[in-house]
Amino acid sequence: MKVNVQSVNFNVDQKLLDFIQVKLDKLENYYDKIIYADVFLKVQNTSEKENKITEILLSIPGGDLMVKKTCRKFEECVDECISTLQRQIVRKKEKMNAHV
Template sequence: MKVNTQSVNFTADRKLIDFIQKRMDKLELFYDKIIQSDVYLKVENTSEKENKVFEVRVRVPGDSLVVKKQCKTFEEGADIAIASLERQIKKKKQKLRARA
């Protein structure tokens, strides 16, 4: 799956982008009709430790799933957000099966 990654207020290194790509690829195990995914990485200019924002939008036929998490590291944010996306995708798939 092609993941479009955009970083705001900083430059993301290759290691972080590869980590996100690997995690996002696992979503295809749950639902193979994912059209596109966009990841936005932002560093907020605050004194708090949790200043990293990980936002992901996954487009599936007829819908768009969005998750936004704020954490200490982008890796932590990615793990939490993608786990949340897994639940949303499983729910969506169950609804589709119920209609069929």
């Protein structure tokens, strides 16, 4: 799967890019027809500790899946996004199999 990572107003280090790639690759265990994933990383300029925003757009046949999470660390956000996408993929596959 092709992964595009875009960071807004900061540079992403290689460890975070590798972490994101590994986590997204695990989604292929649930659905092997994923075309690509767009990951958007943003930092809000607020006084709150939870100022990291992660959005993941997953392109699959029949439509896209989108998740947005706000956390203290990007790794935490990515984990939450992946678990939400995992549930969405399973639900979408069940619906597709029900129609067949």
